[in-house]
Amino acid sequence: xxxxxxxxxxxxxxxxxxxxxxxxxxxxxxxxxxxxxxxxxxxxxxxxxxxxxxxxxxxxxxxxxxxxxxxxxxxxxxxxxxxxxxxxxxxxxxxxxxxxxxxxxxxxxxxxxxxxxxxxxxxxxxxxxxxxxxxxxxxxxxxxxxxxxxxxxxxxxxxxxxxxxxxxxxxxxxxxxxxxxxxxxxxxxxxxxxxxxxxxxxxxxxxxxxxxxxxxxxxxxxxxxxxxxxxxxxxxxxxxxxxxxxxxxxxxxxxxxxxxxxxxxxxxxxxxxx
Numbered sequence: 001x002x003x004x005x006x007x008x009x010x011x012x013x014x015x016x017x018x019x020x021x022x023x024x025x026x027x028x029x030x031x032x033x034x035x036x037x038x039x040x041x042x043x044x045x046x047x048x049x050x051x052x053x054x055x056x057x058x059x060x061x062x063x064x065x066x067x068x069x070x071x072x073x074x075x076x077x078x079x080x081x082x083x084x085x086x087x088x089x090x091x092x093x094x095x096x097x098x099x100x101x102x103x104x105x106x107x108x109x110x111x112x113x114x115x116x117x118x119x120x121x122x123x124x125x126x127x128x129x130x131x132x133x134x135x136x137x138x139x140x141x142x143x144x145x146x147x148x149x150x151x152x153x154x155x156x157x158x159x160x161x162x163x164x165x166x167x168x169x170x171x172x173x174x175x176x177x178x179x180x181x182x183x184x185x186x187x188x189x190x191x192x193x194x195x196x197x198x199x200x201x202x203x204x205x206x207x208x209x210x211x212x213x214x215x216x217x218x219x220x221x222x223x224x225x226x227x228x229x230x231x232x233x234x235x236x237x238x239x240x241x242x243x244x245x246x247x248x249x250x251x252x253x254x255x256x257x258x259x260x261x262x263x264x265x266x267x268x269x270x271x272x273x274x
Contacts, residue, residue, distance in 0.1 A: 055256040
């Protein structure tokens, strides 16, 4: 999916919501345990309930890898179940030497493969040659970690290098590796004060923003400085939507939570003339 197609979906649905598909067996409603594959059934019902309210889905691969072979099969089937009109993110946080990154890129982004995601999250620590292999696929995206929402981000991302934070240096250097048609950045919603500075460095890039909902990030604060002329934001919400209920009404409750965000996003887009 290219940038124009993504923005068209945002305008059509009046939403820039990304739903995180991170299932935890202990939190899946008990009545789903009667299915042969409870996780897959859980994901299918969440997708059915929310697909008209969001523009993207983001499965975190760790929640599937931990289940072994069946987990990988569930990830593949979940990806196949998502409508082709929606943007898909493999939240795998890969990044290794060039040869290894090339294999990771083929695994998650190749149209000939079983995954065929639109994008993948990548860690920038090993530098340009570890990221470049992911950029070799037409209309596929790298979503580079920049300023994350976890507490430990302070350990490295907020260190100073030549009078700028490391995350700012990552943004400046990596934005020269390709265009805003192929690169996005992860910026946590728990850092709303940083969006103005980030937009001065990467004004036209899309930002994937986790941390709204369960982590306490505020949508209005993020949009105040993070929104650009093509929206430029994908707001990820996971736990607050998919685990809104543990009962038989879990999909209905998930939809209700997604709808709250979509309604707010519609107002934000309208106010911005989008």
